[in-house]
Amino acid sequence: MNPGPVLAVEGLTTRFRTRRGTVTAVDGVSFSVGRGETLGLVGESGSGKSVTAMSILRLVASPGRIEGGSVMLNGTDLLQLDEEQMRERRSTQAALVFQNPMTALNPVFTVGWQLGETLRAHGRGDASSPAVLQALRDVGMPDPERQAASFPHQMSGGMRQRVVIAMGMLNEPQLLIADEPTTALDVTIQAQVLDLMKQLTHDHGTALLLITHNMGVIARMCDRVAVMYAGEIVEEAPVDELFGNARHPYTAGLLQSIPRVDQPRGKLPTLPGAPPDMSALPGGCRFRDRCPRAQERCLSHPPLAEVGPRHSARCWLAQDAAEFETMEMSDAA
Numbered sequence: 001m002n003p004g005p006v007l008a009v010e011g012l013t014t015r016f017r018t019r020r021g022t023v024t025a026v027d028g029v030s031f032s033v034g035r036g037e038t039l040g041l042v043g044e045s046g047s048g049k050s051v052t053a054m055s056i057l058r059l060v061a062s063p064g065r066i067e068g069g070s071v072m073l074n075g076t077d078l079l080q081l082d083e084e085q086m087r088e089r090r091s092t093q094a095a096l097v098f099q100n101p102m103t104a105l106n107p108v109f110t111v112g113w114q115l116g117e118t119l120r121a122h123g124r125g126d127a128s129s130p131a132v133l134q135a136l137r138d139v140g141m142p143d144p145e146r147q148a149a150s151f152p153h154q155m156s157g158g159m160r161q162r163v164v165i166a167m168g169m170l171n172e173p174q175l176l177i178a179d180e181p182t183t184a185l186d187v188t189i190q191a192q193v194l195d196l197m198k199q200l201t202h203d204h205g206t207a208l209l210l211i212t213h214n215m216g217v218i219a220r221m222c223d224r225v226a227v228m229y230a231g232e233i234v235e236e237a238p239v240d241e242l243f244g245n246a247r248h249p250y251t252a253g254l255l256q257s258i259p260r261v262d263q264p265r266g267k268l269p270t271l272p273g274a275p276p277d278m279s280a281l282p283g284g285c286r287f288r289d290r291c292p293r294a295q296e297r298c299l300s301h302p303p304l305a306e307v308g309p310r311h312s313a314r315c316w317l318a319q320d321a322a323e324f325e326t327m328e329m330s331d332a333a
C-alpha cells in the first residue's frame with residue numbers, strides 16, 4: 001500500500017487585501033512532503049515562504065485570506081475543516097518552530113511546567129511525568145532536571161530553541177514546519193540545532209517543511225527543495241540535482257550568493273535588482289526584469305513544467321533546453 005504524502009499542498013493561494021491594493025502573497029503554490037522527508041522552501045525575503053507556512057496551518061491573520069487550493073494533511077483537506085477540528089489537527093498532527101523561540105514560550109512559567117501543559121492538553125500526563133525529562137534529554141539538554149526548573153529567560157537562545165523543538169515533538173506530530181528556526185542563533189549553535197531537528201525528524205518519520213533564505217541550511221538538511229519567487233514556486237528538485245543542475249536563472253543566482261570560505265569578507269555576490277512589487281505584479285515571467293537571459297518570450301507567463309526527472313522549473317529557456325535534450329536522446333537511441 002502506498003501511504004501517500006503526509007502533506008500535499010495544491011494550488012494554494014493567499015491574498016492580503018489592503019488599502020494600498022491586493023497582495024497575492026502565495027499564488028497557486030503546490031508541493032508535497034513525504035514521511036521522514038525534508039522539503040526546503042527557499043527564496044528571498046518577501047517571496048511568500050512564511051505566508052505559505054501560515055496558510056498551511058490556517059494561521060493567516062486578517063487582512064490575509066486563503067482564497068484557493070487545498071492542503072491535504074494525511075488525506076484530509078485542512079481548508080475544509082471547521083475551526084474546532086482545525087485546532088485539534090494543529091495540536092495533534094502538526095507543530096511549528098519559529099525563528100524566535102520566545103513566541104512559543106511563556107516567560108512566566110518554568111520550562112518543565114510548559115512541557116507538562118503540552119502533555120496535559122492531550123491527556124498524556126503533566127509536569128511531573130517522566131516524559132518531560134525524557135523530552136529534554138531527547139533534545140540534548142545536559143541536565144534535564146535543572147533545565148525543567150528553569151524559566152526561559154535563564155536559558156541561552158540555542159537552549160530555548162531546543163525546548164521549543166522538544167515541545168513540538170512531544171506529541172509526535174507527522175508534520176513539523178520550521179520557519180527560519182536557527183537564523184537568530186550563533187553559527188555553531190545553528191549547526192547543532194539543525195542536526196538535532198534532522199535526527200529527531202528522521203527517528204520519528206516526521207515530514208519536515210523547512211523554510212529558510214539560506215542555501216547552506218538547505219544543503220545540510222533537505223532531500224528536496226522548492227524555490228519561491230514573488231509568490232510562486234519557480235523550481236523544484238532533489239537537493240543534489242538543484243545544486244548541481246539548477247535550471248532557473250533565479251536559482252542559479254541564489255546559489256551564487258552562498259557565502260564561500262575562500263571569499264574575502266564583504267565580497268558577497270548578491271542578486272542584482274529587487275523582486276517585483278507584490279501588489280502590482282508584471283505580466284509574464286516575474287523574474288524577467290532581473291534575468292540575465294530574458295527574451296521577448298518571457299513576456300508571457302511560463303508554467304512550472306518538468307525539465308528532468310523529479311525536476312521542474314518555471315522558465316521557458318529551461319523547458320526548451322529540456323525538450324532539446326530529450327530529442328537528442330531519442331535521436332541517439
Ligand SMILES: Nc1ncnc2c1ncn2[C@@H]1O[C@H](COP(=O)(O)OP(=O)(O)OP(=O)(O)O)[C@@H](O)[C@H]1O
Nearest residue numbers: 016018023025044045046047048049050051052278
Ligand atoms: N499582514 C500583511 N499585510 C499585507 N501584506 C502582507 C502581510 N503579511 C505578509 N504580507 C506580504 O506577503 C508577501 C510575502 O511575505 P512572507 O512573509 O511570506 O515572505 P517571506 O518569504 O517569508 O519573507 P521573510 O524571509 O522576510 O520572512 C510580502 O510581499 C508581504 O509584504
